[in-house]
Amino acid sequence: MIIPCPHCGDRDVSEFRYGGDADKPRPSHGSGDLKTWHDYYFLFDNPKGPHAEYWQHVLGCRRWFTLRRDTAKNEILEGGR
Ligand SMILES: [Zn+2]
Numbered sequence: 001m002i003i004p005c006p007h008c009g010d011r012d013v014s015e016f017r018y019g020g021d022a023d024k025p026r027p028s029h030g031s032g033d034l035k036t037w038h039d040y041y042f043l044f045d046n047p048k049g050p051h052a053e054y055w056q057h058v059l060g061c062r063r064w065f066t067l068r069r070d071t072a073k074n075e076i077l078e079g080g081r
Contacts, residue, residue: 004079007061019054021045022066048072 001013021044027036050070057063068078 001074001076003055003067004076005057005060005063006065006079007063008057011057011060015057015059017056017058019056019064021047022052022054023047050077 002010003013003016004010005016024040024045027040049072050068052066052068054064054066057065067076069076
């Protein structure tokens, strides 16, 4: 799979690290109990189809960005931003 880094351009997926689901709402700072934060950090869905993901270009510019990917087809729907 080729991932479009917003700084470096198209690169192989082996240069990147997956950083989690970007569609998952983060609790606001200073709010929520421990269970809310536990669930946010440690419980993950495994969505099938289009959703937003965080990626880091670890073997390049090290920039974090969000892209939209269809996990059923393994297609990038919207590039890094
Ligand atoms: Zn990059």
